[in-house]
Amino acid sequence: MTAIDLNTEIFENAPIGLLYSEDRVVRRGNRRFAAIFGYGPDELDGQSLAMLYPSLDDFDHTGQHWIRELGAHGIYSDERIMRRKSGELFWCRVRGQALDSEQPLARAVWSFADLSSERPVLALSRRERQVGMLLVEGLTAKEIARRLDISPRTVHVHKNRLMTRFGVRNSLELVRCLASVPH
Structure with missing residues (x-):
């Protein structure tokens, strides 16, 4: 060959x-x-x-x-x-x-x-997906707001919706859920 x-x-x-x-x-x-x-x-x-x-x-x-x-x-x-x-x-x-x-x-x-077998898709809005991915990257609400050209308050609204959808109590649990891809 x-x-x-x-x-x-x-x-x-x-x-x-x-x-x-x-x-x-x-x-x-x-x-x-x-x-x-x-x-x-x-x-x-x-x-x-x-x-x-x-x-x-x-x-x-x-x-x-x-x-x-x-x-x-x-x-x-x-x-x-x-x-x-x-x-x-x-x-x-x-x-x-x-x-x-x-x-x-x-x-x-x-x-x-x-990654579909390890990470099912929840019905999230485009903005929730964007905020979620940036939270996993470790960005703060202010950094996410700058990156997405939205207000930090709007970032917090999306983050709170994500916490409700995933049934978690804090940011650490949310990031764990969002980043729950086996190594």
């Missing part, structure tokens, strides 16, 4: 979803990437990544955040809710690396891991 064949075999048979994108358009994804999202092997080629997000608003906000993070660090990692072809929402671990930090979304390599 030649090196080129071996590289293709490794890419296509990786146990996680792998993707190469240009300007947030799928250029090449492996079989696992397509399967995670419920698509056939080449069905996503040439498609916007927007179709994998719960909403266009989520897609836009994530893109703005990626530009900042990839531009500053060249790499990005988070856990977020994504959307399958069927419309089903699920938790996904996303990691990415820009190939050019000057134009972070122009060319990037991404990995996707389906």
Whole structure:
């Protein structure tokens, strides 16, 4: 087997979803990437990544955040809710690396891991999901408010709703619930 064949075999048979994108358009994804999202092997080629997000608003906000993070660090990692072809929402671990930090979304390599068996999706609003993810990252209400361009009071309202939905009594328990992904 030649090196080129071996590289293709490794890419296509990786146990996680792998993707190469240009300007947030799928250029090449492996079989696992397509399967995670419920698509056939080449069905996503040439498609916007927007179709994998719960909403266009989520897609836009994530893109703005990626530009900042990839531009500053060249790499990005988070856990977020994504959307399958069927419309089903699920938790996904996303990691990415820009190939050019000057134009972070122009060319990037991404990995996707389906967390749905370990972390069921609750019916949360987009803003509750955003606040929840940022709480898990350890941001304060003021930092979350700045990042989302909302007031700290609004952050507290969303945090209190999340605490009620998860049936927890304090912030520490909430973060544990939000971050309850087995290692």
